[in-house]
Amino acid sequence: xxxxxxxxxxxxxxxxxxxxxxxxxxxxxxxxxxxxxxxxxxxxxxxxxxxxxxxxxxxxxxxxxxxxxxxxxxxxxxxxxxxxxxxxxxxxxxxxxxxxxxxxxxxxxxxxxxxxxxxxxxxxxxxxxxxxxxxxxxxxxxxxxxxxxxxxxxxxxxxxxxxxxxxxxxxxxxxxxxxxxxxxxxxxxxxxxxxxxxxxxxxxxxxxxxxxxxxxxxxxxxxxxxxxxxxxxxxxxxxxxxxxxxxxxxxxxxxxxxxxxxxxxxxxxxxxxxxxxxxxxxxxxxxxxxxxxxxxxxxxxxxxxxxxxxxxxxxxxxxxxxxxxxxxxxxxxxxxxxxxxx
Amino acid sequence: xxxxxxxxxxxxxxxxxxxxxxxxxxxxxxxxxxxxxxxxxxxxxxxxxxxxxxxxxxxxxxxxxxxxxxxxxxxxxxxxxxxxxxxxxxxxxxxxxxxxxxxxxxxxxxxxxxxxxxxxxxxxxxxxxxxxxxxxxxxxxxxxxxxxxxxxxxxxxxxxxxxxxxxxxxxxxxxxxxxxxxxxxx
Numbered sequence: 125x126x127x128x129x130x131x132x133x134x135x136x137x138x139x140x141x142x143x144x145x146x147x148x149x150x151x152x153x154x155x156x157x158x159x160x161x162x163x164x165x166x167x168x169x170x171x172x173x174x175x176x177x178x179x180x181x182x183x184x185x186x187x188x189x190x191x192x193x194x195x196x197x198x199x200x201x202x203x204x205x206x207x208x209x210x211x212x213x214x215x216x217x218x219x220x221x222x223x224x225x226x227x228x229x230x231x232x233x234x235x236x237x238x239x240x241x242x243x244x245x246x247x248x249x250x251x252x253x254x255x256x257x258x259x260x261x262x263x264x265x266x267x268x269x270x271x272x273x274x275x276x277x278x279x280x281x282x283x284x285x286x287x288x289x290x291x292x293x294x295x296x297x298x299x300x301x302x303x304x305x306x307x308x309x310x311x312x313x314x315x316x317x318x319x320x321x322x323x324x325x326x327x328x329x330x331x332x333x334x335x336x337x338x339x340x341x342x343x344x345x346x347x348x349x350x351x352x353x354x355x356x357x358x359x360x361x362x363x364x365x366x367x368x369x370x371x372x373x374x375x376x377x378x379x380x381x382x383x384x385x386x387x388x389x390x391x392x393x394x395x396x397x398x399x400x401x402x403x404x405x406x407x408x409x410x411x412x413x414x415x416x417x418x419x420x421x422x423x424x425x426x427x428x429x430x431x432x433x434x435x436x437x438x439x440x441x442x443x444x445x446x447x448x449x450x451x452x453x454x455x456x457x458x459x460x461x462x463x464x465x466x
Numbered sequence: 467x468x469x470x471x472x473x474x475x476x477x478x479x480x481x482x483x484x485x486x487x488x489x490x491x492x493x494x495x496x497x498x499x500x501x502x503x504x505x506x507x508x509x510x511x512x513x514x515x516x517x518x519x520x521x522x523x524x525x526x527x528x529x530x531x532x533x534x535x536x537x538x539x540x541x542x543x544x545x546x547x548x549x550x551x552x553x554x555x556x557x558x559x560x561x562x563x564x565x566x567x568x569x570x571x572x573x574x575x576x577x578x579x580x581x582x583x584x585x586x587x588x589x590x591x592x593x594x595x596x597x598x599x600x601x602x603x604x605x606x607x608x609x610x611x612x613x614x615x616x617x618x619x620x621x622x623x624x625x626x627x628x629x630x631x632x633x634x635x636x637x638x639x640x641x642x643x644x645x646x647x648x649x650x651x652x
Contacts, residue, residue: 224600229608
């Protein structure tokens with residue numbers, strides 16, 4: 125089956141992207157550590173000292189940040205004002221979620237289900253592992269999407285959990301945080317460290333010259349490193365959206381509902397009332413406004429964490445060639461009184 | 467001579483580690499199948515539990531369709547009585563057909579379709595059928611994975627040595643109740 129091999133190809137691509145993210149972000153962090161150490165006067169041009177200081181510094185930094193990220197999921201949920209919904213409050217929503225979980229074979233470790241009070245149709249997944257995973261949907265999504273399209277969106281979020289995307293994103297955020305922290309150290313050093321440097325160089329001889337070069341390097345790194353970390357994160361999270369769409373369609377054997385859900389959400393122009401830019405990559409649809417014609421929207425498109433919905437629909441249609449329609453009129457939205465969920 | 471022995475020992479240790487890894491992979495795949503089968507069992511149980519309720523509700527509006535009711539009840543009894551995957555699939559497919567007939571009948575009774583209790587049952591039935599379909603999909607995927615490990619070299623060698631038996635796919639059909647919830651809420 126050609127769809128199967130295409131799907132395998134996507135999955136391999138996702139694994140490659142994970143490695144790229146891991147190696148790329150660790151390299152950026154290592155370069156930053158090296159530059160910061162040099163600026164602080166450590167003789168990093170000596171190969172032995174340079175390599176060992178950089179390796180130890182990077183490892184310690186990443187470990188600290190990963191430890192700090194343990195609370196990441198609960199922070200993301202709180203930032204979105206998500207509240208957990210018990211089954212009694214939303215039996216039909218839980219029914220849909222169960223259908224997704226049974227197809228994925230994770231009934232034993234079902235993620236927790238949350239609702240966000242927001243009219244914009246959107247959803248996100250977060251967590252550290254399958255055992256500690258959370259899926260949140262907005263009230264707008266529940267109100268606007270018919271049963272099977274809502275199920276497709278839930279499956280997309282579960283797919284992020286199955287594909288280990290939540291953990292990779294956590295790592296990416298941790299690295300970006302480490303780089304930002306190191307850039308901050310450099311800034312502080314440049315502002316407050318200048319006087320001390322003069323005193324030390326008078327005693328130590330030629331160290332001052334190399335340090336000055338590292339300060340210039342640091343200036344470049346300060347500007348470029350956070351940008352590079354962002355670019356890596358975005359490149360990777362776009363790939364993940366395609367794969368999550370494909371995994372969701374495959375899990376439920378229902379690509380048409382996935383396509384319809386994407387098209388319906390694309391037609392909707394309600395913006396999320398509240399979201400943190402730092403959590404943009406978590407959502408089902410890009411929460412930044414990328415549709416308007418003004419320059420802010422143009423910039424948002426360039427830095428979008430998600431591919432355009434048109435592209436996502438096209439990829440799904442290619443994966444499921446001949447079985448989905450991308451231009452048929454959408455089924456009617458659910459009548460308001462039918463949603464006894466909330 | 468000492469080096470030669472060391473190499474032999476290392477090779478033996480390597481081979482043992484490899485065999486244990488392959489064996490564990492097969493065992494894990496088999497456990498996954500068993501878990502998936504337990505899930506199918508749960509979902510079929512749910513299906514069987516739902517039917518008496520559904521039949522009684524339809525009976526209230528269409529009492530003279532006795533033949534169909536009997537067919538559904540008999541198919542349900544048969545599905546409950548069999549155990550082996552092959553027979554079970556056959557019995558469940560019989561039940562699927564009978565249920566399809568029952569649902570077709572309901573189309574002729576507008577009062578029944580407006581009944582709140584029946585609408586609730588329809589959502590329950592749609593959900594149950596989707597749960598059956600979902601657990602079947604996961605089970606078959608687990609069997610496919612196990613089969614691949616059993617047949618592909620090098621794990622095939624270990625599968626042969628430790629008698630990892632053949633597992634059957636489970637091909638059960640489900641009733642299409644797709645349109646039901648949206649229609650019933652109109």
